[in-house]
Amino acid sequence: MKISVVGLGYLGAVHAACMARLGHDVVGVDVDPAKVEALAAGRSPFFEPGLDELLAEVAATGRLTVSTRIEDVAGAEVHFLCVGTPQRADGFAADLAFVDAAVDSLVPHVGTGAVVVGKSTVPVGTASRLADRVAAARPGAVLAWNPEFLREGLAVKDTLHPDRLVYGVPDGAAGESAVSVLDEVYASPLAEGVPRIVTDYPTAELVKVAANSFLATKISFINAMAELCEVAGGDVTRLADAIGHDVRIGRRFLNAGLGFGGGCLPKDIRAFMARADELGAGEAVAFLGEVDAINTRRRARMVELAVEVLGGSVDGAEITVLGAAFKPDSDDVRDSPALAVAARLSEMGAVVTVHDPQAIDNARVKAPDLRYEHDLEAALAGADAVLVLTEWRQYKELDAERAGSLVAQRTVLDGRNALDRSVWQAAGWQYRALGRR
Numbered sequence: 006m007k008i009s010v011v012g013l014g015y016l017g018a019v020h021a022a023c024m025a026r027l028g029h030d031v032v033g034v035d036v037d038p039a040k041v042e043a044l045a046a047g048r049s050p051f052f053e054p055g056l057d058e059l060l061a062e063v064a065a066t067g068r069l070t071v072s073t074r075i076e077d078v079a080g081a082e083v084h085f086l087c088v089g090t091p092q093r094a095d096g097f098a099a100d101l102a103f104v105d106a107a108v109d110s111l112v113p114h115v116g117t118g119a120v121v122v123g124k125s126t127v128p129v130g131t132a133s134r135l136a137d138r139v140a141a142a143r144p145g146a147v148l149a150w151n152p153e154f155l156r157e158g159l160a161v162k163d164t165l166h167p168d169r170l171v172y173g174v175p176d177g178a179a180g181e182s183a184v185s186v187l188d189e190v191y192a193s194p195l196a197e198g199v200p201r202i203v204t205d206y207p208t209a210e211l212v213k214v215a216a217n218s219f220l221a222t223k224i225s226f227i228n229a230m231a232e233l234c235e236v237a238g239g240d241v242t243r244l245a246d247a248i249g250h251d252v253r254i255g256r257r258f259l260n261a262g263l264g265f266g267g268g269c270l271p272k273d274i275r276a277f278m279a280r281a282d283e284l285g286a287g288e289a290v291a292f293l294g295e296v297d298a299i300n301t302r303r304r305a306r307m308v309e310l311a312v313e314v315l316g317g318s319v320d321g322a323e324i325t326v327l328g329a330a331f332k333p334d335s336d337d338v339r340d341s342p343a344l345a346v347a348a349r350l351s352e353m354g355a356v357v358t359v360h361d362p363q364a365i366d367n368a369r370v371k372a373p374d375l376r377y378e379h380d381l382e383a384a385l386a387g388a389d390a391v392l393v394l395t396e397w398r399q400y401k402e403l404d405a406e407r408a409g410s411l412v413a414q415r416t417v418l419d420g421r422n423a424l425d426r427s428v429w430q431a432a433g434w435q436y437r438a439l440g441r442r
C-alpha cells in the first residue's frame with residue numbers, strides 16, 4: 006500500500022520504518038529538517054535499539070522516503086498522524102496544536118477515498134472533531150483512530166508485533182471501508198494472530214489513556230507500598246515478589262523505585278484528568294491526582310535520602326548520578342525522574358556529575374548546569390555518594406569492588422532497586438534503596 010506518516014518523532018519514525026518493513030511504500034513527513042536529514046541518511050534521529058538496523062534494511066528496498074514537504078503525501082491511500090500531544094504550558098490539558106496543524110496541512114493533499122489514521126494520544130472527543138474537518142475538506146475521505154501502545158526501547162518489536170490493534174471507526178459503510186484498509190495495512194501482524202478490536206472513536210481514544218492510567222497506577226501503587234515499607238521497616242521488593250505471584254496481580258510493572266517519567270505516562274494521566282473535568286466526570290479519575298503525587302514524592306524522598314547519607318547537607322558534596330534517561334534503552338529525558346533529582350541536588354549545592362550511556366546530549370539541553378561525563382569510571386571517581394537512578398544494564402553489571410576503588414566514599418543509593426544489595430554490602434558499601442530497610 007502507499008502510506009504516509011506525518012510526524013517523525015519517537016512514534017512516527019518507528020512507525021514509518023516498520024510500515025516499510027511490512028512491505029508498504031512509505032513517505033514520512035516532518036517539519037523538522039534535522040529529523041528528515043538524519044532519516045534520509047538512514048540514521049535514527051534518536052536512540053532506539055534496532056531502529057538503525059531497520060532503517061538500513063528498508064533503505065535497501067527503496068520503500069521509505071522522507072521529506073519536509075507535506076505535498077509529498079499526495080497519492081497515499083493511508084495517512085498516519087503521529088505528531089506529539091505534549092502537556093500544555095498553562096495546565097494539565099494536552100496541547101493539540103501539532104495535531105491541528107498536521108490535519109490542516111494534510112487535508113488538502115488527501116485523496117477521495119483515502120483513510121486518515123490518528124495514532125497520537127488525544128483527549129476523548131478529538132477524533133470526532135477531526136473527522137468533521139476531514140469530511141468537510143475532502144468528501145469521501147474517512148478518519149480512523151488507531152492508538153499506539155509502543156514502549157520506547159522496544160518500539161520496533163512493539164510496532165511489528167503489537168499486543169493488540171485497536172481501530173476506532175465511524176458507523177456504517179465509511180467505518181467498514183476504514184476497517185478493511187487497516188486490515189490490509191496490518192495484514193502481517195493480523196496473520197500472526199494479533200487480536201484486533203474494532204470500536205467507536207471515543208472508546209479507541211479512551212483505550213489508550215486507560216491503559217497508561219492503569220500502568221501509572223500500578224507503579225504508584227507499589228511506590229505507595231514502598232512508603233509504607235520505609236516507615237514500617239519492610240522490604241518492598243519482597244512484597245512485590247509475593248503479591249506478584251498472584252496471577253491476577255502479576256509481577257510485571259511492579260518495580261518500586263523512583264517512579265515513572267517520559268513523554269507519555271505523566272502527561273497522559275494529567276491530560277486525562279483535565280479532559281474528564283471538562284466532561285463533568287472529574288471525580289471518576291480524581292485518583293490519578295494521587296497517582297501523580299505519589300510518583301513525584303519518590304523524587305523528593307530520593308533527595309532526602311541523599312541528604313541523610315551525606316550527614317545532613319549535600320552542600321559541596323560530590324554526587325555521581327548514574328542515569329539521566331527516564332528509563333534504560335532510551336535517550337529520552339522528558340520528565341525524567343533521574344534528571345529531576347540530579348537538578349534538585351545541584352540546586353542544593355551538591356557538585357553533581359551525571360553519566361548516561363545515551364542521554365547526555367538531551368540532558369545537557371534540559372539541565373545545562375550539571376556536569377556530564379561520558380566515561381563511567383571517570384564519573385565515579387571521587388564521589389561521596391553514587392545514585393543509581395536509571396537501571397541501565399551497565400550499572401547493574403558494575404563491579405562493586407572496582408567501583409569502590411574509584412569513589413571517595415562507598416555509599417550507593419539504589420533508586421531503581423536494580424543492584425544486588427548483598428554483593429554491594431559485601432564489598433563494603435553503605436547501600437540504601439527506596440522502600441527497603
Ligand code: UDX
Nearest residue numbers: 153154155156157258259260264265266267269331332
Ligand atoms: C508507556 C507505555 O508503556 C506504552 O504502552 C505507551 O505507548 C507509552 O507510554 P514508555 O513511556 O516507553 O511507554 O515507558 P514504560 O516502559 O511504560 O515506562 C514508563 C516509566 O515507568 C519509566 O520511567 C519506568 O522507569 C517506570 N517504571 C516502569 C517503573 O518505575 N516501574 C515499573 O515497574 C515499570
